[in-house]
Every structure is written in C-alpha cells, then in structure tokens.
Amino acid sequence: MLDPRLFRSDLEHVKQQLDRRSYAFDAIAYEALESRRKDVQIKTQELQNEKNISAKSIGLAKAKGDDIKPLLDQVQHLGEQLKTAETELSEIQQEMTVLMEAIPNILDEIVPAGKSEDDNVEISCWGKIPEFSFPVKDHVDLGESKGLDFELAAKITSARFAVLQGPLARLQRAIIQLMLNTHIEEHGYSETYVPFLVNADSLYGTGQLPKFEADLFKVNNDPDFYLIPTAEVPVTNIVRDVIVDAKEMPLKFVCHTPCFRSEAGAYGRDVRGMIRQHQFEKVEMVQIVSAKDSEKAHEELTNHAENILKKLNLAYRKVLLCAGDTGFSSSKTYDLEVWLPGQNKYREISSCSNFKDFQARRMQARWRNPESGKPELVHTINGSGLAAGRTLIAVMENYQDEQGRIHIPEALRPYMGGVEIIE
RNA sequence: GGAGAGGUGGCUGAGUGGCCGAAAGCGGCGGUCUUGAAAACCGUUGAGGGUUUAUCCCCUCCCAGGGUUCGAAUCCCUGCUUCUCCGCCA
Numbered sequence: 001m002l003d004p005r006l007f008r009s010d011l012e013h014v015k016q017q018l019d020r021r022s023y024a025f026d027a028i029a030y031e032a033l034e035s036r037r038k039d040v041q042i043k044t045q046e047l048q049n050e051k052n053i054s055a056k057s058i059g060l061a062k063a064k065g066d067d068i069k070p071l072l073d074q075v076q077h078l079g080e081q082l083k084t085a086e087t088e089l090s091e092i093q094q095e096m097t098v099l100m101e102a103i104p105n106i107l108d109e110i111v112p113a114g115k116s117e118d119d120n121v122e123i124s125c126w127g128k129i130p131e132f133s134f135p136v137k138d139h140v141d142l143g144e145s146k147g148l149d150f151e152l153a154a155k156i157t158s159a160r161f162a163v164l165q166g167p168l169a170r171l172q173r174a175i176i177q178l179m180l181n182t183h184i185e186e187h188g189y190s191e192t193y194v195p196f197l198v199n200a201d202s203l204y205g206t207g208q209l210p211k212f213e214a215d216l217f218k219v220n221n222d223p224d225f226y227l228i229p230t231a232e233v234p235v236t237n238i239v240r241d242v243i244v245d246a247k248e249m250p251l252k253f254v255c256h257t258p259c260f261r262s263e264a265g266a267y268g269r270d271v272r273g274m275i276r277q278h279q280f281e282k283v284e285m286v287q288i289v290s291a292k293d294s295e296k297a298h299e300e301l302t303n304h305a306e307n308i309l310k311k312l313n314l315a316y317r318k319v320l321l322c323a324g325d326t327g328f329s330s331s332k333t334y335d336l337e338v339w340l341p342g343q344n345k346y347r348e349i350s351s352c353s354n355f356k357d358f359q360a361r362r363m364q365a366r367w368r369n370p371e372s373g374k375p376e377l378v379h380t381i382n383g384s385g386l387a388a389g390r391t392l393i394a395v396m397e398n399y400q401d402e403q404g405r406i407h408i409p410e411a412l413r414p415y416m417g418g419v420e421i422i423e
Numbered sequence: 424g425g426a427g428a429g430g431u432g433g434c435u436g437a438g439u440g441g442c443c444g445a446a447a448g449c450g451g452c453g454g455u456c457u458u459g460a461a462a463a464c465c466g467u468u469g470a471g472g473g474u475u476u477a478u479c480c481c482c483u484c485c486c487a488g489g490g491u492u493c494g495a496a497u498c499c500c501u502g503c504u505u506c507u508c509c510g511c512c513a
Binding site for chain 1: 468482
C-alpha cells in the first residue's frame with residue numbers, strides 16, 4: 001500500500017512512477033473519488049461532533065433535573081442523518097481501499113526500464129562455469145537411480161511434486177543445515193519456526209492478497225487458511241500491528257519452511273524435473289529495519305545469500321530486475337541465478353527484495369524512532385538464502401562426474417555422515 | 424471434543440450507562456537535588472485519522488463485528504482469542 005498522502009500532495013509524481021511499471025492509473029477517477037471522500041468525511045465528522053455535543057447536554061440537563069424532552073426532540077433527526085453519512089463514507093472508503101490495494105509499489109529510482117526478464121541488468125558474476133569432458137546429465141537423469149522419483153510423487157499426489165529418498169534426501173537436509181548455520185552463526189540471524197498455514201490477514205500484509213489468490217493453495221476452514229508460498233509471509237507478519245522498540249532494531253530472522261505454490265499460469269513451463277514444484281524447501285531471511293538503513297541492509301542480505309553459493313563453489317550471477325520483472329510489493333529486487341549445466345544456463349535460486357514501507361503500511365509495522373519519539377513505518381527486506389530444492393539441483397548437476405556420480409562439496413561434508421560421493 | 428473463567432494504555436490493574444481516552448501503581452521521558460549515580464520529590468508520558476501554511480479544533484479506537492440508547496469501556500448478540508480442568512493425542 002502506498003501512502004495516501006502522497007496521492008493527495010503530488011498525484012502527477014505518483015502517476016509517473018506507476019507509468020514505469022506500465023500500471024495504468026486512472027488519475028481522473030481517483031481525483032473524483034478523493035474529492036467525494038473529503039466532502040463526505042468532513043460532513044460525517046461534523047454530524048458526529050453534533051451528536052456528541054447534544055448527548056452531553058442531555059446528560060447535564062438530566063443531572064440538574066431539567067426537562068429533557070425538548071432536547072430529545074431536537075436530536076431526533078440527527079441519528080438518521082448520521083447513519084446515512086456513515087454508510088456513504090464507508091462505501092467510499094471501501095472503494096478507495098480496493099483502488100489503493102491494487103496499486104503496486106513505487107520502484108526505486110535505480111531500477112532499469114524493461115518489460116521482461118530479458119531486460120534485467122547483470123550486476124556481477126562469480127565463480128567459474130564448469131567444463132565437462134563428457135555429455136552432462138541433468139538432475140532428473142542423475143537422480144533417477146539415487147532416490148529422486150517423480151512418478152512416485154505423482155501417484156501419491158500429482159505432477160509437480162517429488163519424492164526424495166536416501167543420500168539425496170540427506171543432501172538436501174545438509175544444504176538446509178549449512179544455510180541455517182551460516183546465517184545464524186556468521187550473519188547474525190535469529191532462527192525461527194512459524195506456522196505453514198496462515199490466515200488472510202497475513203497474506204494481505206505481505207501483499208499476496210487480494211490480488212494473487214490464484215497463486216496460493218487454500219485450505220477449507222472457517223475462516224480459510226492458506227498454505228504459505230514463502231516463509232516471508234508468516235515471518236514478516238511477526239511485526240504486524242507492532243511498534244518495535246528501537247533497541248531491538250534491526251530484527252533479523254532466518255526461517256526454513258516448505259513453500260507451496262499453485263503455479264497456476266505456469267502450464268508447460270519447467271515441466272521436467274524439480275525446478276518448478278508445488279512444494280519446495282526454502283531458507284528465507286527477513287530483516288525489519290529503519291528507513292535510513294534499508295538500502296544498506298538490502299545489499300547485506302543479498303551478500304548473505306551469495307555467501308552460500310560461494311561456500312558451495314557454485315557459479316552464479318547477480319541481476320537487478322527491471323521494472324517489468326519486479327514483483328508487485330517490491331521496490332527493488334536482486335535475483336541470484338546459479339549456473340545449471342543440465343540446462344546450460346543461469347536459473348534463479350534467490351530473490352532478494354527491498355519492500356521499503358509498502359508491506360509495513362499494509363500491516364502497520366512500526367518502530368519508535370528515538371529521535372522523534374514517534375512511531376514510524378519500518379522497512380521490510382527479505383530474500384531466499386537459498387531455495388533448497390534448486391540448490392540441490394545445482395549441486396547435483398555441477399558436481400557430477402562421467403559415471404553419473406555426485407561429489408559432495410567440501411562445505412556439506414560435515415553434514416553428510418562421511419559420505420563424499422553419491423553413487 | 425466437553426466444562427468454566429477472562430480479554431482495558433508499554434506492563435499490573437480500577438472502572439456496570441453521561442463529568443472516562445480512561446483511576447492508581449510500575450516503567451519511560453524531563454527537571455530539582457548530587458562531584459557523579461541511586462533514592463526522594465515535581466512535572467510529563469497511548470495510537471490512527473480529518474481539517475489547516477501552522478497553532479487550534481474535530482473524529483475514531485477499552486479483542487473484533489453487529490445491536491439497544493439522546494448517550495456504551497460499561498447492557499445484548501455473534502465471532503476470535505487467552506487461561507484452568509476433563510477427554511484425546513505426537
């Protein structure tokens with residue numbers, strides 16, 4: 001949610017900013033609605049004031065033992081007028097809310113123009129793309145004899161799920177362990193476990209609802225629950241309706257969860273293997289920071305994700321998403337893309353975003369700035385550190401040998417119980 | 424799943440129809456005192472919104488949503504939630 005005051009003070013600026021996203025904002029309709037809002041709100045509050053005054057005078061008259069009958073006659077019509085005004089106001093406000101909550105975040109000025117991922121800008125590259133002296137296999141072929149089974153998962157549930165068994169299952173767990181330990185011990189995050197089912201308010205807070213319900217799995221309940229699409233949702237909502245104490249800032253959480261995505265609209269994309277699944281494991285980093293620290297914190301958090309790839313010695317590149325590829329709630333996003341020999345290209349393995357105050361305004365997440373003594377909206381930042389399923393793929397494909405074996409990277413060996421090669 | 428008791432400001436806790444955005448205590452902040460600190464004393468201290476250049480002024484909020492009433496923290500209904508006991512359970 002954007003600041004409504006920004007719309008009132010500088011509509012032209014807002015319109016220009018939304019243009020960068022190709023978001024067609026109807027300024028004329030907005031202005032008409034806003035002017036009605038102002039009129040009706042003022043009128044409603046005046047009536048409320050009148051009601052309060054007369055109620056008070058009746059109370060006083062009664063206490064003195066005066067006849068209150070004439071006063072009661074006087075306020076008779078007030079109730080009805082007020083009710084009409086209140087109804088109209090709440091309709092206008094609801095209309096305004098619907099309009100406002102559909103509007104995406106304003107992009108950071110550094111975000112490049114562009115329509116699709118082809119227009120993203122490469123910021124840096126790290127590591128050496130491995131060269132193989134034999135025809136490489138992808139993770140599906142490599143995993144077939146090692147406990148990665150898609151048909152079994154399809155029997156149990158459906159397509160876009162995987163069963164992982166034996167040393168490969170352990171390898172994924174080792175990857176998660178490495179990530180969690182690194183973020184806790186070296187990057188200063190606090191380990192967190194949260195519910196995997198959330199309510200609509202939480203999804204509204206981080207921006208998935210109301211616009212992107214189709215991407216979610218809904219669970220029948222009264223009221224409905226949703227399977228989390230990312231730990232970002234429950235973890236960021238820790239600070240919903242909270243005023244964080246200055247000495248607790250910044251808050252840094254790391255959280256391992258499964259993630260559930262309907263992938264509606266992704267038919268035919270990445271149908272092979274476990275690149276795009278309905279369920280995958282992810283380690284997520286979330287930071288709650290002040291406005292003045294958010295840019296720096298975003299850079300740091302991205303570095304934290306990069307450090308995992310460095311520890312695993314996986315070649316990757318860092319890209320700055322263009323206007324058209326930056327998510328609804330984000331102001332600025334870096335993607336980390338790891339080299340996958342099986343696809344002979346870089347694929348997203350982490351997405352690190354600065355939401356600024358967009359999510360915070362939706363969920364009234366604030367901190368008390370000691371300089372002013374007043375509550376101010378926090379900035380929220382999050383990023384995958386990393387997607388564990390895709391990291392497993394990357395390790396398998398990058399560490400394969402001619403016999404189709406997988407060598408365990410040095411950094412993961414402490415977690416593998418002595419296994420160095422998966423046959 | 425069954426039974427009962429609660430949900431009031433940062434915390435504890437009073438308030439059963441008007442003078443209550445809310446006593447008192449604690450905590451926080453400022454001051455007096457002190458070489459400094461503590462103690463003591465004095466003062467101050469919730470959030471959101473509207474209008475406005477600004478001050479002022481006004482509106483809303485005592486878990487949430489409805490209702491009764493001229494008037495609701497207080498009465499009624501529904502929901503959520505916390506605690507205790509019983510049952511079940513990893």
